[in-house]
Amino acid sequence: MISAANPFLSPSTLPYQLPPFEEIEEEHYGPAFEQGMAEHLAEIEAIADDPAPPTFENTIEALERSGRLLDRVSAVFFNKASSDTTPGIQAIQKDVTPKLTQHADAIHLNPRLFARIRAVEPADDEQRWLLERYLTDFVRAGAELGPDDQERLRAINERLSTLGTTFQQNLLADTNARAVVVDDAAELEGLSEDAVNGLAETARERGLDGRYLITLVLPTGQPSLAELANRSLRRRVHEASAGRGADNAELIKEMAGLRRERARLLGYGSHAEYVLADQTAGTTAAVTEMLDRLVPPAVANARKEQADLEEVAGHAVQPWDWSFYAEKVRRARYDIDSAQMRPYFELNTVLEKGVFHAATRLYGVTFTERPDLRAYHPEARVFEVADEDGGPLGLYIGDFHARASKRGGAWMNSLVKQSALEGTKPVVVNNLNIVKGEPTLMTFDEVNTMFHEFGHALHGLFSDVRYPRFSGTAVPRDFVEYPSQVNEMWATHPEILANYARHHETGEPMPQDLVDRMLETQKFNQGFATVEYLAATLLDWAWHTAYEGEDVAEFEARALRDAGVDLPAVPPRYRSTYFAHIWAGGYSAGYYSYIWSEVLDADTVEWFNENGGLRRENGDRFRRDLLSRGGSVDAMTAFRAFRGRDPEITPLLTRRGLL
Ligand SMILES: [Zn+2]
Numbered sequence: 001m002i003s004a005a006n007p008f009l010s011p012s013t014l015p016y017q018l019p020p021f022e023e024i025e026e027e028h029y030g031p032a033f034e035q036g037m038a039e040h041l042a043e044i045e046a047i048a049d050d051p052a053p054p055t056f057e058n059t060i061e062a063l064e065r066s067g068r069l070l071d072r073v074s075a076v077f078f079n080k081a082s083s084d085t086t087p088g089i090q091a092i093q094k095d096v097t098p099k100l101t102q103h104a105d106a107i108h109l110n111p112r113l114f115a116r117i118r119a120v121e122p123a124d125d126e127q128r129w130l131l132e133r134y135l136t137d138f139v140r141a142g143a144e145l146g147p148d149d150q151e152r153l154r155a156i157n158e159r160l161s162t163l164g165t166t167f168q169q170n171l172l173a174d175t176n177a178r179a180v181v182v183d184d185a186a187e188l189e190g191l192s193e194d195a196v197n198g199l200a201e202t203a204r205e206r207g208l209d210g211r212y213l214i215t216l217v218l219p220t221g222q223p224s225l226a227e228l229a230n231r232s233l234r235r236r237v238h239e240a241s242a243g244r245g246a247d248n249a250e251l252i253k254e255m256a257g258l259r260r261e262r263a264r265l266l267g268y269g270s271h272a273e274y275v276l277a278d279q280t281a282g283t284t285a286a287v288t289e290m291l292d293r294l295v296p297p298a299v300a301n302a303r304k305e306q307a308d309l310e311e312v313a314g315h316a317v318q319p320w321d322w323s324f325y326a327e328k329v330r331r332a333r334y335d336i337d338s339a340q341m342r343p344y345f346e347l348n349t350v351l352e353k354g355v356f357h358a359a360t361r362l363y364g365v366t367f368t369e370r371p372d373l374r375a376y377h378p379e380a381r382v383f384e385v386a387d388e389d390g391g392p393l394g395l396y397i398g399d400f401h402a403r404a405s406k407r408g409g410a411w412m413n414s415l416v417k418q419s420a421l422e423g424t425k426p427v428v429v430n431n432l433n434i435v436k437g438e439p440t441l442m443t444f445d446e447v448n449t450m451f452h453e454f455g456h457a458l459h460g461l462f463s464d465v466r467y468p469r470f471s472g473t474a475v476p477r478d479f480v481e482y483p484s485q486v487n488e489m490w491a492t493h494p495e496i497l498a499n500y501a502r503h504h505e506t507g508e509p510m511p512q513d514l515v516d517r518m519l520e521t522q523k524f525n526q527g528f529a530t531v532e533y534l535a536a537t538l539l540d541w542a543w544h545t546a547y548e549g550e551d552v553a554e555f556e557a558r559a560l561r562d563a564g565v566d567l568p569a570v571p572p573r574y575r576s577t578y579f580a581h582i583w584a585g586g587y588s589a590g591y592y593s594y595i596w597s598e599v600l601d602a603d604t605v606e607w608f609n610e611n612g613g614l615r616r617e618n619g620d621r622f623r624r625d626l627l628s629r630g631g632s633v634d635a636m637t638a639f640r641a642f643r644g645r646d647p648e649i650t651p652l653l654t655r656r657g658l659l
Pocket residue numbers: 452453456481484
C-alpha cells in the first residue's frame with residue numbers, strides 16, 4: 001500500500017512541477033510504481049469499457065491524459081538510476097523494469113482498447129497524425145497478432161528488459177572495477193600537474209591513498225592516452241577499456257536472438273528491418289547504401305593518417321598509440337596541444353558565456369540560477385529559463401561532473417514534459433561526465449559535448465505542442481540528434497568562442513592565432529573519428545541484421561572484416577560487450593542515426609551560414625519550424641519546411657573530408 005505521505009502521489013507544487021527531491025526517499029519508489037501502474041491500468045480499462053461510442057476525446061485524448069502518477073515516478077527514478085545510482089536503486093530497477101514492460105504490453109495488447117482506437121474518426125490534421133501514431137505504436141507492439149504469438153511476445157519483452165538492466169549494471173560495475181591503479185607518479189609522465197592531482201584525489205575518494213586512479217570513460221578511446229608517455233601504461237589503460245563487459249557476452253547473444261525472434265513474429269526479416277520501418281530512413285537498404293558510400297573514403301583517410309603517425313613514431317601504431325602520436329603530429333603541424341587550450345575552457349564560463357550566451361543571441365532566452373530549487377544531487381544545478389518577453393519557459397538542470405554512481409557518456413532527459421493539454425512546462429536535465437577540478441578545465445571535445453547536449457535541452461525547452469505524445473524530443477531516433485548536432489556549430493562560432501574562451505586566471509581571451517590553429521585542427525584526425533564511429537555502427541548493424549548465434553568475439557571480428565572497417569589500430573568506438581547504446585540505451589539498429597542526422601545538421605549549418613549566421617531571425621525560424629514542433633508533424637516535413645527543400649549530403653561529405 002502506498003502511504004499518503006508519498007511525494008509522488010500528487011503533482012509537485014514546486015515551480016514548474018519540479019519534483020520535490022528533498023522529500024523523495026528510496027522507499028517511495030516501489031509503492032509509487034505499484035500504485036502508478038494500478039491507476040494507469042484502471043484508467044485504461046475505463047477507456048476500453050466506455051459504453052459511449054469511441055471519439056477522439058474519450059479515447060485518444062483520454063489516453064494522453066492517463067498514467068500521470070506513473071510518469072512522475074518513472075521520470076525521477078530513471079534519471080536517478082542513470083545519474084546517481086545506489087545498490088538500493090539498482091535493486092528496484094531490476095525489480096521494476098520487467099514489470100513496466102508487462103504493463104506496456106497489457107495496454108498495447110488489450111483488444112477492446114485497440115478496437116476503439118481503430119474506430120476513432122479524427123476531426124483535423126493534428127488529430128489524424130496523433131491517431132496514426134497510436135495505431136502505429138499498437139501494431140508495432142503486436143496488437144494484430146493472435147493470442148499465442150502475443151503470449152510469446154510478452155515473454156520476450158519481459159526477458160529483454162531484464163537483460164537490458166543487467167547489461168547496464170554489469171557495465172557500470174566493470175567500468176569502476178577496471179579503473180587503472182598507478183603506484184608511482186613517475187609513470188604518469190606527460191600528464192599536467194593538475195591532472196595528476198586529480199588522479200590522486202580520485203584514488204583517495206576510493207580508498208587508495210597515496211596512489212593514482214585512471215577511471216574509464218564509456219568509449220574505447222580514453223582521454224589520458226593522448227598524453228601518457230609511458231607506452232606500457234597506455235597499453236594497460238587501453239586493454240582495461242577494450243576488455244570491459246566480459247560478463248555481458250552471453251547476455252547480448254541472448255538479446256540479439258530474442259530481438260530477431262520478436263521481429264519475425266511481427267512480420268519482419270530482422271530487428272533492423274523492424275526498427276527502420278518507423279524511422280525517417282525507412283528501410284535497411286537506405287542505411288546500407290549510405291554506409292557503403294562512407295566506408296571506403298573514411299578508411300582511406302584513416303590509413304593515410306596512420307602512415308603519418310607511424311612516420312613520427314618510428315614503429316607500427318597500436319590502438320593505445322594512436323592518440324598519443326596524433327597529439328604529437330597535431331603539435332608539430334599546428335603547434336598546438338590540448339594542454340594549451342584547457343585553461344581557456346573553464347566549465348562555468350563555457351556554460352554561461354558560451355552555451356547560454358549563444359541561446360540568448362539566437363533565441364532571446366535568458367537563464368537565472370535558482371539555488372533555492374534543489375535537484376537530486378548537490379552537483380546538479382537548477383536554472384530558470386525565461387523567454388525574451390520575460391515569460392517563463394521552463395527549468396534547465398545541469399549535472400556536469402563524473403562520479404562513480406553515474407553511468408558513462410552524456411545525455412539529456414526530461415523530468416516534466418511540456419504539454420498544452422496538461423498545462424505543463426518543461427523541466428529538462430543535461431548530464432555530462434567531466435572530471436571535477438579546482439577549477440574544472442575542459443577539453444574542446446567536452447566543450448562541444450556541452451553544446452551538443454544543450455541542443456537536446458533546447459528541443460525540450462522550446463517544445464510547444466498540445467499532446468504529451470509529441471513533446472520535445474519525441475521524434476524518430478534518426479532525427480533526434482539533428483537539433484543537438486546543429487547546436488554544436490556555436491561552439492566554434494567566432495563571436496561565441498571569443499565570449500567564452502577566456503583564461504581562467506587572467507580572463508584574457510584566447511589569442512587569435514591559438515583560436516585559428518584550434519579551428520584548423522578540427523579537420524585533423526577525421527579519418528580516425530569517422531572510422532571508429534562507422535565500425536561501431538556496422539557492428540550494431542551486423543548484430544541486428546545477421547547474427548545467428550555465433551561466438552561474440554568471432555562474430556565481431558568477422559562483422560568488421562566483412563564491412564571493410566577492420567583496421568587493427570582503429571578499434572570500434574564501442575565493442576559489443578560495452579556497447580550500451582544498443583543493449584541498454586534504445587539505439588539498437590539505430591547507431592547509424594548520428595551520421596544520418598548529421599546530413600541534416602551539415603545542411604542546416606550551411607543554411608545558417610548562408611543567412612548571416614548568429615541572428616535572431618535565424619534562431620526564431622529554427623525554433624518555429626523545428627524545435628517547437630516536437631513530434632507533432634512528420635519529421636522530414638518539418639525539415640523541408642525549415643530548409644525549403646530536401647536535404648543534401650554534400651555538406652556532410654565536405655565536412656568529413658570524404659569527397
Ligand atoms: Zn545527442
